Amino acid sequence: MFDALTRQPDDPLLALIGLFSKDERPGKVDLGVGVYRDETGRTPIFRAVKAAERRLLETQETKAYVGPEGDLVFLDHLWALVGGETVERSHVAGVQTPGGSGALRLAADLIHRMGGRKIWLGLPSWPNHAPIFKAAGLEIATYDFFDIPSQLVSFDNLVSALEGAAAGDAVLLHASCHNPTGGVLSEPQWMEIAALVAERGLLPLVDLAYQGFGRGLEQDVAGLRHLLTVVPEALVAVSCSKSFGLYRERTGAIFGVTTSSSSADTVRSNLAGLARTSYSMPPDHGAAVVRTILADPELARDWAEELEGMRLRMTGIRKMLAEGLRGRWQSLGAIAGQEGMFSMLPLAEAEVMRLRTDHGIYMPGSGRINIAGLKTAEVAGVIQKFTSL
Ligand SMILES: Cc1ncc(COP(=O)(O)O)c(C=O)c1O
Numbered sequence: 386m387f388d389a390l391t392r393q394p395d396d397p398l399l400a401l402i403g404l405f406s407k408d409e410r411p412g413k414v415d416l417g418v419g420v421y422r423d424e425t426g427r428t429p430i431f432r433a434v435k436a437a438e439r440r441l442l443e444t445q446e447t448k449a450y451v452g453p454e455g456d457l458v459f460l461d462h463l464w465a466l467v468g469g470e471t472v473e474r475s476h477v478a479g480v481q482t483p484g485g486s487g488a489l490r491l492a493a494d495l496i497h498r499m500g501g502r503k504i505w506l507g508l509p510s511w512p513n514h515a516p517i518f519k520a521a522g523l524e525i526a527t528y529d530f531f532d533i534p535s536q537l538v539s540f541d542n543l544v545s546a547l548e549g550a551a552a553g554d555a556v557l558l559h560a561s562c563h564n565p566t567g568g569v570l571s572e573p574q575w576m577e578i579a580a581l582v583a584e585r586g587l588l589p590l591v592d593l594a595y596q597g598f599g600r601g602l603e604q605d606v607a608g609l610r611h612l613l614t615v616v617p618e619a620l621v622a623v624s625c626s627k628s629f630g631l632y633r634e635r636t637g638a639i640f641g642v643t644t645s646s647s648s649a650d651t652v653r654s655n656l657a658g659l660a661r662t663s664y665s666m667p668p669d670h671g672a673a674v675v676r677t678i679l680a681d682p683e684l685a686r687d688w689a690e691e692l693e694g695m696r697l698r699m700t701g702i703r704k705m706l707a708e709g710l711r712g713r714w715q716s717l718g719a720i721a722g723q724e725g726m727f728s729m730l731p732l733a734e735a736e737v738m739r740l741r742t743d744h745g746i747y748m749p750g751s752g753r754i755n756i757a758g759l760k761t762a763e764v765a766g767v768i769q770k771f772t773s774l
Pocket of ligand 1: 419484486511559564593594625632636
């Protein structure tokens, strides 16, 4: 039976990690990684996470199942962080998921179960979005979200896509820190999107994977919160991988924002049922850590402070890069105003390869760079290599 299968291509980003580790040149730089790195090149464990883990080790009394919905206290705290007071809590259905990916998959399965057929996706996007939606049986309609040469969000294309969508279609929106472009939607643009989504009867699926990495914990969800005050229904997929540094603990949640507590209960039961037929129950540890942090004002303050330090490191690197690169590409001044870990540089694939082979600077062929992959001391050297292209 296995002969009926064909070999699937390896993930190009994983292949890049292999190439980078084999490179023995001392000054090599990895701009391809998908995780936060600090000035020493490590992906740190937050101080508050370590403290919470110590506490859990001492106090946890059982490893019995948590149930398909996961940890309800975790869900309450996480929703407070994401949604604040914007929506009546009893109208919000929450289910804990294995990471943001699990949340997106449950959302896609739910849309499919509701009879939704199509989801609108702005390109470029996180490479796993389209495969997840396809695997759930959704049809994908795409539009160009970002213009790489000018480094600007193609807002007109987004508006045209929403205007062309049919009632009942879903639309994927990045809450902030767009992956892979770093492109920012302004407050008036969020207001326009919210009005259009409501007017056309579309279902927004908002992907929130980098809260705190862009403009700050509150600002990174301001557009989303505005949307939630305007549209009757929405899905919000949350990842704790970056914001809490819990990547491998697979921590996240899917929230369904509805118009009544009975509708929320129906959505919750469907999400839980979909989880049950997939992985049954989510892993506990990461959510227990997040719950412990958010339930303790001292730990929560320390976590937010460390997160803010990471954010400032990234905005500092962005500024240095933008100033240094402006000479070669005028448009790259824009990367200082972008947010989150990623930007997409206007590089031809041959230039990406030249940077790799001649200078040991690694990034995927698309030209996506992870700002956090750069240490301050490396910025001047990298700018010089870019300028010599
Ligand atoms: C935009 C976006 N959404 C969702 C995810 C999924 O995150 P997780 O690792 O929590 O599954 C990622 C991860 O990189 C992402 O960049």
